[in-house]
Amino acid sequence: MTYVKVWIGLVALTLVEAGLAWIRTAPTLMLALLLVLSLIKAALIAWWFMHLRTHRPKPLTVLIPMLFVFVGLLLSLLPDGIRAGAMR
Amino acid sequence: MNALKNPPGVKTTGMWLFVLSDLLTFATLLVIYTALRIANPDWPRPFTLSPAIVYATIMTVVLLASSLTMVWAVAAMAEDDRKNTVKWLLATIAGGIAFIALHLTEWRHLVLEDKITASTGLFGAVFFGVTGLHMLHVACGAVYLSILTAGVARGKFSAEDIETGGLYWHFVDLVWMFIFPLVYLMAVKP
Amino acid sequence: MIIFSIDHKVIGKQYIGLALFSVVLGTLLSLIMRFHLVYPDAKVRLFQAMWPDGAPGGQMTPELYLSLMTMHGTIMVFFVLTTAPQSGFGNYFLPLQIGAHDMAFPVLNMLSFWTTALSLLTLLAAFFVEGGAPLSGWTAYPPLSGLGRITGPGEGLGQDLWILSIALFCVASLMAAINFIATIIELRAPGMGYFDMPLTCWGWFVTALISLFAFAVLLAGGILLLLDRTAGTSFFIPGGLIVNDQVQSRSGGSPILFQHLFWFFGHPEVYIAILPGMGLISTVLSVFSGKKVFGYKAMAIALVSIGGLGFVVWGHHMFISGMSPYSSIAFSVLTLAVGVPSAVKTFNWLATLWGGRLRFTAAMHYALGFVSLFITGGITGLVLGQPGLDVYFHDTYFVVAHFHLIMGVAAIFAIFAAFHYWFPLMYGRFLNERLGKVHFFLTFLGVYAVFVPLHFAGFVGNPRRYPDFKEYEFLKSVMPLHIGVTHAAYFLGAVQLIFLFNYFWSQRHGAIAPANPWNAATREWRND
Ligand code: HEM
Numbered sequence: 153m154t155y156v157k158v159w160i161g162l163v164a165l166t167l168v169e170a171g172l173a174w175i176r177t178a179p180t181l182m183l184a185l186l187l188v189l190s191l192i193k194a195a196l197i198a199w200w201f202m203h204l205r206t207h208r209p210k211p212l213t214v215l216i217p218m219l220f221v222f223v224g225l226l227l228s229l230l231p232d233g234i235r236a237g238a239m240r
Numbered sequence: 241m242n243a244l245k246n247p248p249g250v251k252t253t254g255m256w257l258f259v260l261s262d263l264l265t266f267a268t269l270l271v272i273y274t275a276l277r278i279a280n281p282d283w284p285r286p287f288t289l290s291p292a293i294v295y296a297t298i299m300t301v302v303l304l305a306s307s308l309t310m311v312w313a314v315a316a317m318a319e320d321d322r323k324n325t326v327k328w329l330l331a332t333i334a335g336g337i338a339f340i341a342l343h344l345t346e347w348r349h350l351v352l353e354d355k356i357t358a359s360t361g362l363f364g365a366v367f368f369g370v371t372g373l374h375m376l377h378v379a380c381g382a383v384y385l386s387i388l389t390a391g392v393a394r395g396k397f398s399a400e401d402i403e404t405g406g407l408y409w410h411f412v413d414l415v416w417m418f419i420f421p422l423v424y425l426m427a428v429k430p
Numbered sequence: 431m432i433i434f435s436i437d438h439k440v441i442g443k444q445y446i447g448l449a450l451f452s453v454v455l456g457t458l459l460s461l462i463m464r465f466h467l468v469y470p471d472a473k474v475r476l477f478q479a480m481w482p483d484g485a486p487g488g489q490m491t492p493e494l495y496l497s498l499m500t501m502h503g504t505i506m507v508f509f510v511l512t513t514a515p516q517s518g519f520g521n522y523f524l525p526l527q528i529g530a531h532d533m534a535f536p537v538l539n540m541l542s543f544w545t546t547a548l549s550l551l552t553l554l555a556a557f558f559v560e561g562g563a564p565l566s567g568w569t570a571y572p573p574l575s576g577l578g579r580i581t582g583p584g585e586g587l588g589q590d591l592w593i594l595s596i597a598l599f600c601v602a603s604l605m606a607a608i609n610f611i612a613t614i615i616e617l618r619a620p621g622m623g624y625f626d627m628p629l630t631c632w633g634w635f636v637t638a639l640i641s642l643f644a645f646a647v648l649l650a651g652g653i654l655l656l657l658d659r660t661a662g663t664s665f666f667i668p669g670g671l672i673v674n675d676q677v678q679s680r681s682g683g684s685p686i687l688f689q690h691l692f693w694f695f696g697h698p699e700v701y702i703a704i705l706p707g708m709g710l711i712s713t714v715l716s717v718f719s720g721k722k723v724f725g726y727k728a729m730a731i732a733l734v735s736i737g738g739l740g741f742v743v744w745g746h747h748m749f750i751s752g753m754s755p756y757s758s759i760a761f762s763v764l765t766l767a768v769g770v771p772s773a774v775k776t777f778n779w780l781a782t783l784w785g786g787r788l789r790f791t792a793a794m795h796y797a798l799g800f801v802s803l804f805i806t807g808g809i810t811g812l813v814l815g816q817p818g819l820d821v822y823f824h825d826t827y828f829v830v831a832h833f834h835l836i837m838g839v840a841a842i843f844a845i846f847a848a849f850h851y852w853f854p855l856m857y858g859r860f861l862n863e864r865l866g867k868v869h870f871f872l873t874f875l876g877v878y879a880v881f882v883p884l885h886f887a888g889f890v891g892n893p894r895r896y897p898d899f900k901e902y903e904f905l906k907s908v909m910p911l912h913i914g915v916t917h918a919a920y921f922l923g924a925v926q927l928i929f930l931f932n933y934f935w936s937q938r939h940g941a942i943a944p945a946n947p948w949n950a951a952t953r954e955w956r957n958d
């Protein structure tokens with residue numbers, strides 16, 4: 153039954169996200185909120201559905217943070233997006 | 241040939257490694273999307289709330305539902321209940337196929353009604369690029385789960401195999417949790 | 431079924447065979463290129479026979495030169511340096527060294543080899559399609575690589591095949607990486623901790639971890655580039671581009687983004703090529719010094735930190751790309767920081783030799799050669815890591831000299847060392863020691879004769895990827911040097927026949943090897 157509860161939570165968060173679009177939240181704020189909500193949803197899926205809660209293969213404690221680091225690193229190319237805009 | 245067996249847990253480790261790597265591929269696409277969007281302040285935002293966003297929300301719920309049935313399939317297999325495993329696996333595959341069908345309908349609408357294709361500008365490029373790659377993953381997942389289903393029905397595969405397939409399926413779902421807000425919701429008509 | 435074998439030893443040998451085939455092909459291409467650079471006007475019948483469009487009347491066109499260069503680089507980097515040290519020797523010896531029965535996923539292993547083979551075939555097919563092979567180098571920068579046929583003859587189907595090939599290669603490498611990591615994590619013999627593994631295993635482990643993430647990013651870049659070419663998107667195509675006097679209609683994208691994605695992969699890729707070699711060299715030096723590796727733990731940690739730092743320095747390939755200058759400063763500092771773990775490794779290798787009872791076998795020769803090349807090539811890396819200097823040196827032969835010494839040749843010396851060291855296990859016989867030493871000395875000489883002068887060409891500002899130098903007044907002075915380099919290259923190429931002969935001859939006629947001929951302590955030599 154926990155799974156059903158998690159699922160209801162996921163659907164509810166999805167509706168909240170869609171609701172943000174519905175009330176036309178300002179883009180920057182909306183992006184921030186959406187990212188937080190999405191991370192929560194992803195975490196719920198990983199934690200419950202993918203069984204990270206009970207069964208955590210050994211390397212993941214290192215590799216999952218590593219993934220976040222890599223994505224953070226990739227973000228360092230965003231300044232070039234701004235500059236590319238100036239060169240358009 | 242390979243008389244010795246792997247200890248339990250090796251397959252899930254392998255699938256997790258794949259998941260992490262593929263997550264980075266998707267993350268890269270989304271970062272490029274962000275960079276391009278910064279570079280193009282006049283980024284188009286073509287989606288109407290209804291029907292486009294309502295429709296996408298329904299797709300999301302369908303995909304989430306297929307994750308729920310997948311969890312049940314894994315749980316059934318853990319109790320060696322092959323009949324229910326097959327049942328829930330079939331439900332999951334049906335969910336995946338429904339998702340693809342809804343998605344293709346939406347694509348058709350965009351191409352025919354809104355005249356947006358991959359080559360009509362960066363919005364279309366990102367939209368079809370990202371969702372296309374995701375759809376490919378769902379399709380592969382449906383094939384993968386079909387193979388598992390057929391095997392389980394004939395008494396093959398262990399609980400770990402189903403667990404591994406489940407990991408893949410949830411991962412496809414997890415990725416969509418980022419695509420839905422970033423590609424759809426951030427492109428709602430102002 | 432021997433062809434689709436799922437035995438790690440067979441797959442290892444298959445990878446090695448694929449790498450040998452590729453290295454021969456890549457070398458032949460490089461010799462043709464060196465020939466053309468010093469005799470740009472020569473009319474060669476053979477060229478006309480092989481490339482009727484690329485060499486009309488036997489006169490090589492600039493486009494043909496560029497396509498040979500592209501294929502040379504791609505074949506060498508991907509199909510030689512990425513396959514042999516990791517998937518070749520790694521497949522064969524990793525399970526033996528950690529006491530596993532096989533790799534964790536034998537079928538996946540087989541699939542990854544055959545995907546690699548398919549990828550190679552796809553690449554080679556580019557030679558035979560209309561327009562020939564692509565022109566954009568192993569880095570495939572857009573817009574050149576993104577616009578299609580209009581930018582050059584090889585930029586049609588040839589470039590499509592190139593991208594497809596690299597995408598397949600990414601998939602194959604990801605499968606291999608998953609296999610290596612899972613094997614090391616899950617299948618170590620009971621009681622063997624991570625810090626009980628030989629350093630070779632550490633090399634393969636870190637390399638696999640790097641591959642897992644680096645190839646994922648390259649895959650994304652490849653997909654986007656392919657979409658730019660085939661679906662009419664413009665992720666990497668800027669607006670207002672004029673090619674061959676035609677204004678291009680696409681706009682909005684940025685080629686710098688591709689450079690970022692490519693080098694996010696590309697710098698880690700150079701470590702993918704060298705880290706397995708570093709691990710092996712540590713083992714060989716210690717075995718033939720009769721001592722334990724000096725500072726085992728420091729060596730393992732240095733491998734990990736080189737791998738980690740390798741992900742934060744990619745911008746040093748982009749100092750003049752128009753990247754944000756603030757990023758340049760950060761990338762420069764981080765790049766120079768890589769010198770620290772590299773130095774740790776070098777000094778520990780020297781300390782391993784110190785006071786040992788050295789046995790100068792052929793494998794030991796190559797290992798020492800590796801250390802020498804690593805130092806020579808590493809020093810120039812520190813020069814290039816500084817934006818002020820790199821603005822001048824970028825895209826000159828100085829860079830060519832740097833990366834050939836440290837990545838190309840050093841990694842290949844590690845492969846030679848691996849052959850001599852492990853041949854007894856793979857074939858039950860020795861590679862001929864005397865031939866090996868002769869080959870070592872001639873190769874060592876040839877390598878320095880080819881690549882040291884190229885640094886000086888770089889000083890003069892000699893650009894790389896140019897098919898014909900005599901068009902430029904300021905390059906007149908370096909032509910004698912290039913003539914010398916070309917002849918050294920012929921010599922170097924010819925000398926490799928000694929190794930090929932040794933390799934095939936010794937499989938049948940080499941001296942029979944006893945069970946543990948080198949008195950090594952690692953598990954693969956034990957017969958249990
Ligand atoms: C202390 C260590 C090192 C430093 C500081 C360093 C620095 C650099 C820099 C700054 C460049 C860019 C030059 C330019 O394009 O203008 C470069 C190019 C390159 N380096 Fe290194 N490097 C180091 C070690 C290595 C190693 C270990 C390898 C390979 C095993 C390697 C392989 C390459 C390659 C292949 C290129 C050229 C890529 C291309 O443009 O085609 N480097 N290096």
Ligand SMILES: [Cu+2]
Nearest residue numbers: 697744746747
């Ligand atoms: Cu680099």
